């Protein structure tokens with residue numbers, strides 16, 4: 001199977017994209033699924049610029065990586081459709097029309113090509129109590145689990161609470177990660193050289209065996225490794241030490257904590273998730289748009305251009321967030337709430353990659369974020385509707 005003249009391998013797909021690894025390179029091609037309408041070059045270009053110029057600098061404070069547009073021939077698209085038919089999950093094949101424009105992006109699941117690369121993908125979801133749920137001390141994710149069971153999207157509710165992961169308290173973070181491992185749904189995956197080793201259809205014993213046979217002595221120390229990275233500031237000089245195994249059970253309520261270091265990666269991500277609420281915007285006030293269009297994306301890009309802003313600069317970021325319309329801030333937050341964190345690690349040294357010392361080994365790692373493409377304006381209306389349903393579900397839980 002070849003694409004743009006190179007061999008490729010299917011890795012993964014979500015609602016909007018299919019991710020293909022281009023063999024022997026350090027990049028992937030994100031194939032865009034067309035949702036009933038043809039994507040034009042301007043839309044794709046705006047989406048790419050939204051990631052490069054707005055989302056990545058807002059989360060990391062610097063230009064971490066760049067996405068580019070590549071054009072596929074109609075023959076390539078026809079071959080792709082045919083070849084992927086056997087590989088793609090059946091429930092995803094409802095969307096099988098691909099755009100002739102695709103996105104070339106760095107392969108975030110790998111550090112060095114042609115060596116052994118591991119990658120933990122986390123979709124942490126909303127890490128704080130949003131305005132509508134403050135009074136009931138239940139977070140959006142935890143309540144949504146009841147809805148998902150009711151709608152038969154999942155069989156069992158997960159005990160994972162995003163507020164545990166974003167708490168900054170190592171024991172609570174460990175509890176969050178363990179609960180994700182016990183019931184990953186689409187929020188946790190582990191890869192080795194892009195092959196899924198663990199996901200929602202795997203047995204947790206398989207995960208334990210894998211971790212123990214790949215230089216970590218226990219799942220407990222592996223979780224300490226991940227927590228150190230999430231709380232880190234991208235620096236080296238870290239020495240991995242095992243912390244006690246988890247003893248506390250999952251509490252009934254979702255509790256916010258303010259222990260995150262303001263320099264840590266998790267804090268920066270949480271800040272973007274909360275940015276709409278920090279500016280006191282209630283989703284209810286802005287959730288009027290029912291269309292799925294992305295007209296706001298060029299508006300934001302023009303704002304950056306006209307005011308000559310560089311969002312890798314802190315003062316420019318503050319100015320940008322101060323100037324952006326309320327509804328658009330809420331859409332930036334919506335993207336940050338639904339992104340995935342990719343923690344890639346390897347024993348093969350890589351220039352400029354930070355490392356953690358574990359015994360006599362150095363484990364090199366990178367932390368990246370994916371799924372930062374803009375969301376349609378109707379996301380906010382949908383959210384408002386779901387919040388209403390979740391509050392009703394909560395009433396019913398209290399009554400029963």
Ligand SMILES: [Zn+2]
Nearest residue numbers: 139142161254
């Ligand atoms: Zn929760």
